[in-house]
């Protein structure tokens with residue numbers, strides 16, 4: 001039986017079909033600091049899970065190490081809290097063997113762009129279907145205030161007390177340069193409507209959806225996004241029907257640019273600009289090949305696996 005009411009979507013009330021509420025995706029109580037931007041991301045993710053009615057035992061969150069990597073503990077789905085920088089190898093293994101699962105990855109800036117950088121570039125090139133969130137607060141927060149690759153130049157930390165001497169890495173520029181990259185977006189946790197719309201677009205993209213989320217850390221980097229938070233004119237929204245659609249933001253962010261996410265050259269030009277923060281989908285191409293499609297083989301029985309293994313080992317017999 002289905003019912004509809006005015007403008008509300010059709011509800012499917014077939015017997016036995018369970019409608020998941022947001023609260024049913026809530027795991028342990030989040031232990032991030034008060035005011036941490038990670039709380040906002042968690043709420044948007046729970047909202048997405050409920051909106052898409054993702055079945056918890058068909059959904060996997062994989063993380064590395066860092067404040068944001070506590071994510072899997074705070075969701076009532078399957079989760080794998082892995083090693084520093086190694087979330088993506090775990091996630092690609094899961095997706096290759098269980099392609100039907102909804103795979104999400106959560107990493108921090110140090111986790112993804114430093115120790116995990118090699119995995120990051122190659123996982124993007126493999127373009128397996130997963131939603132990848134990189135929460136960028138410009139610092140190693142969990143290990144208490146160490147310079148990360150995205151720390152602003154001159155910022156004083158425990159590891160560089162006289163100030164970071166190198167210009168920060170630009171993760172969007174790098175992602176746009178990776179062969180076979182298929183989805184690159186940027187959003188900010190203090191703009192929840194944009195954050196949610198971006199995560200939704202990323203989830204619906206078939207391929208490796210890389211989303212850099214600008215994230216406030218009120219403990220160690222309280223000022224790095226303060227100007228953008230207080231003055232929306234410092235942000236430019238990239239708008240397009242095939243990108244992020246959030247009309248409720250029009251009254252807040254008057255600086256907008258129409259950007260077709262298929263235009264890689266324009267995406268790169270905008271990513272290079274540092275005087276303004278661009279939010280939205282920089283690039284999207286669903287036609288890029290996906291590794292799980294090209295490499296997936298039909299499951300074998302245990303006896304077939306043993307026979308295949310014997311055959312391989314026989315190649316090395318002397």
Ligand code: SF4
Nearest residue numbers: 032033036067141217
């Ligand atoms: Fe969040 Fe910073 Fe606290 Fe970590 S240290 S939980 S990033 S506010």
